[in-house]
Amino acid sequence: MEQLKGALLFGQSGGPTAVINASALGVFEEAAKYDCITKIYGASHGIKGILFDELFDIDQEDPAELALLKNTPSSVLGSVRYKLKPPEEDDSDYRRILEVFTKYDIRYFLYNGGNDSMDTCYKIGKYLTDHNYPCKIIGVPKTIDNDLFGTDHCPGYGSAAKYIATSCMELARDSRVYDKGSITVIEVMGRNAGWLTAASAVASYKGWGPDLIYVPELPFDLDDFLAEVKEVFVEKGDCMVVVSEGIRDREDKYISEYQKNAVCDSFNHIQLGGVGSFLAALVKQSTNAKVRSIEFSLLQRCAAHIASKTDVDEAYLAGAEAVKAAVNGKSNIMIAFGRAETKEYKLVIKELPLEMVANTEKKLPEDYLCSDRHFITEKFMDYVLPLIDGEAYPPFVDGVPHFATLKRVKTR
Helix, strand or coil: CCCCCEEEEEEECCCCCCCHHHHHHHHHHHHCCCCCEEEEEEECCHHHHHHCCCEEEHHHCCHHHHHHHHHCCCCCCCCCCCCCCCCCCCCHHHHHHHHHHHHHCEEEEEEEECHHHHHHHHHHHHHHHHCCCCCEEEEEECCCCCCECCCCCCCCHHHHHHHHHHHHHHHHHHHCCCCCCEEEEEEECCCCCCHHHHCHHHHHHCCCCCCEEECCCCCCCHHHHHHHHHHHHHHHCCEEEEEECCCECCCCCEHHHHCCCCCECCCCCECCCCHHHHHHHHHHHHHCCEEEEEECCCHHHHCHHHCEHHHHHHHHHHHHHHHHHHHCCCCCEEEEEEECCCCCCCEEEEEEEHHHHCCCECCCCHHHECCCCCCECCHHHHHHHHHHCCECCCCEECCEECCCCCCCCECC
């Protein structure tokens, strides 16, 4: 097989994670091994950096500083949320991308992101193929939501799940110290899938966690919710509730829409958040108990200080495997994860067509959801515990983490 010879371009897109830069490091270190890859570039703010011809020369970076990326949270190259229109509707962005790819002789394009990012990757790959521009296109998975179709789990999820489980255990201890009980409502990220919220159940199975868990996969009813909280509070004297930001009623309306006019983002998604405080206020009115609302917000996706070692190592591997696939002639695929059918957890690398992954969501399966009450089954524990295993602390200097600081030398 004759390998393409030219530059490699890597970009990051969508919401950051605690391990997204581990994937970047996997890409950079693996790409440096191949003579067919003549240069390594990073796109500033994902697809926007390509459109504005703002690329970073990764070859100018200190390898020792790059190595710190493995434990550095957030998107070191800068991220973006940008929706490419179908080329038949407007091909101006695609023509610009092809112009920039030609300028820098980009023959390998790797894009790190979630559902919408895989759609971007797929559209670019198809356009380049239709216009006879040889370039290998590989998607590198990333999302704390864990909702990418076809992959057992996603880089970023294990660390976020570990943070949520740990924080819920700590909050459960803190909220139950007084002689007068209280009700705590915790809001967790998750638009249409409850994988993150389900992670709070780990805390409960370890003895200190939520009493009730509400996920988007099941319809939410305000009256039922208030009754269930009251029942637990009367029975136990305390109550901890964890809700997904994306819970919806039986008419498929987001509960967060109950409190304000809906606002949409650039992908035409309703902007969520605030559902925890909204529900806490209703609980306060209904019970007159001491009620707290806690929103983990960005903390759940940037907590590198409690990242899962499994997650960090697998994120790095996803980046490295993407380069290997591209160099070996693969294109228009996303690197995905599976599990070996063994008693002990063992990762299996898969490759999925981008067309299959783009804009398709993976929800919590029914056997992870309790049919008789709002909680998560013990079967979920078998799934999630290997993913949050191990600690991968960043190096500390003067008592705080030491993160990578790149030169980010632009190509022009």
